[in-house]
Amino acid sequence: MAKLSEIDVEHVAKLAKLExxxxxxxxxxxxxxxxxxxxxxxxxxxxxxxxxxxxxxxxTNVVREDEIDMTRVFGQxxxxxxxxxxxxxxxxxxxxxxxxNE
Amino acid sequence: MSDLPVTISELQRDLVKRNFSAVEVxxxxxxxxxxFNKELNVxxxxxxxxxYKQAKMADEMIAEKxxxxxxxxxxxxxxxAHKDLFLTKGVRTTASSKVLDSFVPEYSSTVVIRMERAxxxxxxxxxxxxxxxxxxxxxxxxxxxxxxxxSSRVPGGSSSGSAxxxxxxxxxxxxxxxxxxxVRMPASFCNLVGLKPTYGSVSRYGVVAxxxxxxxxxxxxxTVEDNRKIFExxxxxxxxxxTVLNHKLQITNNKQIRKGKFRVGIPKEYFGEGIDxxxxxxIEKVIEEYKKMxxxxxxxxxxxxxxxxAVYYIVQPAECSSNLGRYDGVxxxxxxxxxxDEAKRRIMLGTYVLSAGYxxxxxxxxxxxxxxxxxxxxxxxxxxxxxxAPVSPTPPFKLGExxxxxxxxxxxxxxxxxxxxxxxPGLAVPGGFTKNGLPVGFQLMGPRFSEEKLFAxxxxxxxxxxxxxxRVNL
Numbered sequence: 304m305a306k307l308s309e310i311d312v313e314h315v316a317k318l319a320k321l322e323x324x325x326x327x328x329x330x331x332x333x334x335x336x337x338x339x340x341x342x343x344x345x346x347x348x349x350x351x352x353x354x355x356x357x358x359x360x361x362x363t364n365v366v367r368e369d370e371i372d373m374t375r376v377f378g379q380x381x382x383x384x385x386x387x388x389x390x391x392x393x394x395x396x397x398x399x400x401x402x403x404n405e
Numbered sequence: 406m407s408d409l410p411v412t413i414s415e416l417q418r419d420l421v422k423r424n425f426s427a428v429e430v431x432x433x434x435x436x437x438x439x440x441f442n443k444e445l446n447v448x449x450x451x452x453x454x455x456x457y458k459q460a461k462m463a464d465e466m467i468a469e470k471x472x473x474x475x476x477x478x479x480x481x482x483x484x485x486a487h488k489d490l491f492l493t494k495g496v497r498t499t500a501s502s503k504v505l506d507s508f509v510p511e512y513s514s515t516v517v518i519r520m521e522r523a524x525x526x527x528x529x530x531x532x533x534x535x536x537x538x539x540x541x542x543x544x545x546x547x548x549x550x551x552x553x554x555x556s557s558r559v560p561g562g563s564s565s566g567s568a569x570x571x572x573x574x575x576x577x578x579x580x581x582x583x584x585x586x587x588v589r590m591p592a593s594f595c596n597l598v599g600l601k602p603t604y605g606s607v608s609r610y611g612v613v614a615x616x617x618x619x620x621x622x623x624x625x626x627x628t629v630e631d632n633r634k635i636f637e638x639x640x641x642x643x644x645x646x647x648t649v650l651n652h653k654l655q656i657t658n659n660k661q662i663r664k665g666k667f668r669v670g671i672p673k674e675y676f677g678e679g680i681d682x683x684x685x686x687x688i689e690k691v692i693e694e695y696k697k698m699x700x701x702x703x704x705x706x707x708x709x710x711x712x713x714x715a716v717y718y719i720v721q722p723a724e725c726s727s728n729l730g731r732y733d734g735v736x737x738x739x740x741x742x743x744x745x746d747e748a749k750r751r752i753m754l755g756t757y758v759l760s761a762g763y764x765x766x767x768x769x770x771x772x773x774x775x776x777x778x779x780x781x782x783x784x785x786x787x788x789x790x791x792x793x794a795p796v797s798p799t800p801p802f803k804l805g806e807x808x809x810x811x812x813x814x815x816x817x818x819x820x821x822x823x824x825x826x827x828x829x830p831g832l833a834v835p836g837g838f839t840k841n842g843l844p845v846g847f848q849l850m851g852p853r854f855s856e857e858k859l860f861a862x863x864x865x866x867x868x869x870x871x872x873x874x875x876r877v878n879l
Contacts, residue, residue: 312753319726319756320733320741321749334811335754341812342715342767348774355772356779358618358648359828359853360605365647375645381511385737396735 307336409433409574411874413483413631416577420463420482421472427463427482427526431456434484434528438575441879445551447569449489450497451529456484459526466524478524480638486576488567489530490537491517491622492611496527500613501545502535503743504732514611515646516580516622516639523638528576531566535745536729537582537615539563540590540817541807544747549804552594553877554844558801561594563587564625568595571625572877578635579625584615585717586796586821588623589833593796593846596835596875598632598863599625601821603853604828605650607636608643616724619717619825628873629834629863636856652854662700662865669695669849669862670705670789675820681799687837687845688795691866695793698865703789707781710823712774717822718815719758719771726755750811779827782852790858791851795820796833800843824850832859835872844872 312332316323323331379392388395410416410430419425435453442448463482466474474481492498492510499505513521521527534544542565543549550565552558553573560569567579568591581588583601592599600623607622614620622639626632642651661667671692676685696702729752734740744752758767785792797817807814824831829850836847849859867873 307757311757315753315757315760318760319730319752321744321752322742323749327749331750331753334750335757337812338718338754338815339757339767341815342719342771345712345715345719345767345770345774348709348712348770348777350770350773350777353773353776355769356775357772358604359779360648360650362605362648362650367644367647372644375512377511383736384511385508386735388735394735 307332307339410577412628413480413577413634416482417475420467421475423467427460427467428457430482430484431460431526431528434575437573437879438528441553441573441575445553445556445569445573446532446548447550447566447573447575448486448529449499449501449532449547449566452496452527455496456526456528459521463524463526479634480520481524483525484528484577485520485525486528486531486567486570486579487517488533488564488579488581490533490582490613491580492613493517493527493530496530498530498613500536501533501547502745502748503546504738506546506739508738512611515608515643517611519639520635525578531564531570531579533565533567534563534747536613536725536748537563537584537587538725538747538751540586540814541565541802542591543804543808544745546745551804552801553879554595554842555801558803558843559594561591561797561801564591568592568597568599568625571595571597571627573879574877577626578631581623581625582612582615583621583623583825584619585721585825586818588625589796589821589831589846589848590818592625592833594801594844596844596846596872597625597627597833598629598835598873599623599833600632600636600856601824601831602636602640602856603830604825605648606640606652606830606854606856608646608649610643610645614728616721617728618724619721621825629832629860629867632832632863633860662698662861665699665701667862668701668703668789670703670785670792672705672707672710672785672792672794674707674710675794679798679816679819680795683839684795684798684800684845687839688847691836691847692793694866694869698869705785705789705792707785707823709774709778709781710819713778713823713826714815714819716771716774716778716826717818718754719767720775720826722751722755723759723768724755726752726759775826778823782823782827782829786852791849791855791862794848794850796846796848800839800845820848829853830856830859832856832863834863834866837872838875
C-alpha cells in the first residue's frame, strides 16, 4: 500500500478545506502513514462474495407525512442567531469570485 | 441533608417524605461542583440558575401531588449533567471544540427534552474529547478532564466530564454519546454503569453528529437499576430520527437468571495479547460470580475481533469527515482553522479513505469486513444470550501517556468498537479495583434491542457485589 507523501497530505487537506502549516504537513504525514499501515491488515480478510454494511438498522426509506411541523421551523431571527456576520437579515458568505477574474 | 442520595429511588423516597427538598439537593451538588470543578475540569458550563428553577418546580410538584408526582415525572429531582454534544436550547453547546465555543443552540436534543419532561434537573454541560474524538478525554480543546479516583490519570473518554461528574458526586446521572467506546470506557474508568444502547433505540436528534452509522446516545449512573430508569425515559420512536424504532422490551426477571436459564459467552479473542494482567484477573472473578449464580458460561469465538479497530478507523473517520464538512463558519460556529489536531487528523483520514483511487481499497473493504464482524456476533448469539468481556485492555492510564501515538490510543478501543460496528447494545458495569485502587469495568453485550437482558444480568451482579457502592473520597 502506498505510503503518504507530503503532496498527498497537502492534497487531502485541500479536499477537506483545511489549511496546514508545513510542520503540520510533516506531522500528519507520519501519523496518517502509521495509521494507514495499520489498516493494511484488512487485506488478509477474504471478502469475496461479502456484501458491504453501511448501516445496521435494516430499515429502508423511512418517510414521514409531508406536513409542516411548525415546532421544527426556524424564523429568520432564530436561523441567523448563530452568527454575527449578517446583513439585512441574511448570512454573509465569503466571496467566491473577485473582480479581477471572471 | 448530610450525604448525597445514591440512587434515584432513594432520592425520590426522601423528596416525597420531605426529608429534604430538590433545592437542597442542587445546593449539595453545586457545592461539590464549586469545590472540585477547577481541579478536575469537569464542566464547560454550569447552569446554576436553570438548576434552581427546575428544582423549585420539582419541589412544587411534590408539594402539590405528593407521591403521585413520581408516576407523572419518573425522573423528578434527578440531577443530570449533559455531555456538551447534546444541544440545549439557550445554553451554550460547544462539543468541547473551539469551533463552537460560543454557540448557543435554538433547540434541544430529544434526549434532553425527554429527561426534562420527566422531571430531571440540568446542572451543566460537561467536558469531552472535542466532537467525541477520543477515548481519554485529552482531546478536548478546553483541556483534559481528570479522573476523580486519581487525578494524574484519565477518566476515559470521550464522555469524560459526565463520568467525572457522576463519580465525583457533582451529578446523579451523566449523559454521553458512544460511537466507539465513549460511554463504556469512562464508565469503566470511573466505577460507573454506562449504557451504549442498540443503534436505533434512542434518538440522536439534536446531538452534534460524529459518525452517523455508529453514534448512539447513552448515559452513566451509579447503579444498573438507575441506568434502566433513564433508558426507559429516553428510548423510543422519535419523528425526528428515522432510524429509531419502538421496541417492546422483553422483560427478563432475575429468577430466570437464578434458575440457570441464562447462557453467557466469553469471547476468547478478548483475552489475548495486550490485556493487562490485573484486568484479566478481575474479569475472571466476575465470570466466577456469574457461575455461582447459576449462569451457564460458554466459550465463544468472534474471530474478526482483531480487525475491528482497523474497520472502525476507516468507517468512523469517513463519516466524521462528512459530518464535519458543515462547519464553515458561515451559519454558526467559527471557521475550519479552529479545528484541533485530532479533528484534523480524522477529517484527513476520512477524506483520504473516501477519495478517488482509495475508496475500494479502504472504505469498501472496511464495510465488507464490518459484515463479517456482524456475522461473528450473529453466530455467537445463536449459542448464548449475552457476551461478557472487558471494556478496556488496561486500567485508567496516565494523562499524556498516549498523546503522541495515535495508533496506541486507538487500540484502547479494541474491545468496544465492535458493538458500534454491529449496532448492538453494551452495558459497562463496575467489576472491581486494581491493587492501586483504580476501577475496572466489564461489559455485557447482547443482540440488538436486548437491553432488558443486559440490565437483568447487571442487576443480579450488583446484588451480590459491592463495587458500585465504593465512592471516591474527594
